[in-house]
Amino acid sequence: MRSQILIHPEELTKAWIDRMADAGISALGIHPWGGKHAVKSIESMLESLKTPEYRALLDCAAERGLEIEYEIHAAGYLLPRDLFETHPEFFRVNADGERSADWNFCVTNPEAMDYVAKRAADLALALYRSGNRFYFWMDDGKSVHCHCPNCRDLSPSDQQLLVLNAMLTEIKKHIPDAKMAYLAYFDSLALPEKIEAHPDIFLEYAPMEKYVANSEDAAERIAREQAMIAPLMERFGKEDAKVLEYWYDNSLFSKWKKPPQEFHLDEAGMRKDIEQYKALGFRDVATFGCFLGPDYDELYPPVDVTPLADALK
Ligand SMILES: [Zn+2]
Numbered sequence: 001m002r003s004q005i006l007i008h009p010e011e012l013t014k015a016w017i018d019r020m021a022d023a024g025i026s027a028l029g030i031h032p033w034g035g036k037h038a039v040k041s042i043e044s045m046l047e048s049l050k051t052p053e054y055r056a057l058l059d060c061a062a063e064r065g066l067e068i069e070y071e072i073h074a075a076g077y078l079l080p081r082d083l084f085e086t087h088p089e090f091f092r093v094n095a096d097g098e099r100s101a102d103w104n105f106c107v108t109n110p111e112a113m114d115y116v117a118k119r120a121a122d123l124a125l126a127l128y129r130s131g132n133r134f135y136f137w138m139d140d141g142k143s144v145h146c147h148c149p150n151c152r153d154l155s156p157s158d159q160q161l162l163v164l165n166a167m168l169t170e171i172k173k174h175i176p177d178a179k180m181a182y183l184a185y186f187d188s189l190a191l192p193e194k195i196e197a198h199p200d201i202f203l204e205y206a207p208m209e210k211y212v213a214n215s216e217d218a219a220e221r222i223a224r225e226q227a228m229i230a231p232l233m234e235r236f237g238k239e240d241a242k243v244l245e246y247w248y249d250n251s252l253f254s255k256w257k258k259p260p261q262e263f264h265l266d267e268a269g270m271r272k273d274i275e276q277y278k279a280l281g282f283r284d285v286a287t288f289g290c291f292l293g294p295d296y297d298e299l300y301p302p303v304d305v306t307p308l309a310d311a312l313k
Pocket of ligand 1: 092093105106107108109146147148149150151152
């Protein structure tokens, strides 16, 4: 099976590359921060990608046999919030009925979508040594989609698909074999109902409820997350379907606050999950591995990723 670890752009070092390659991990994922840091983190990554030093690191990763991909909460970057002053209609209407530049955008505004699609193509072309699979996710959160009269009948899943279809069509003008991930988690676990996916859109299933659900209905939410795997695979196809897990996500375990906490792998839990994913037909399994970079290594013994590589062999 294909194995992958996602780390923050600034965490990439020769030590991380060697750790992954020595263990037999298949792919490196570069993952800028999400949430309120997303745009800044993407811009800073794009600056790094222009430097010979950072490119040399990625060359080194490629030479050591690691595939390279970028997984990005891209909505805020793709439609810069400062356009709100001149084009408020590009932005979403929130659940209170107000236009707001806080999250995502209006997915039925043709000009906004055109802007987003073109910028997505530029972004795809700027991702040094990227494979042909692109992961440009909507903003993180619940109920952060557009509620305007034209969008309100489209679920968050349908809204995501509309954006993916538009982006992929534009990216394919430059990268004909490009594919894009439909990220299924939280609101977008539900099957899209009104929008058909472009054939080169594949499923990326990220079971985050399992780690963060703590409301009264937590058990129910986690059960629903599990129950949606089969219908999502059926809808988007098994062939390219990918799982994005959190087994090594020390940013989650550190509650996204530095300094990082000491990381302890739940190896038995991970192996059990992997058995389930294998049985369901997944052949591509990734995990976040953020907050295990150079600042972590100064505080604690370096993390061992061989259990992940071994479990996926
Ligand atoms: Zn709208």
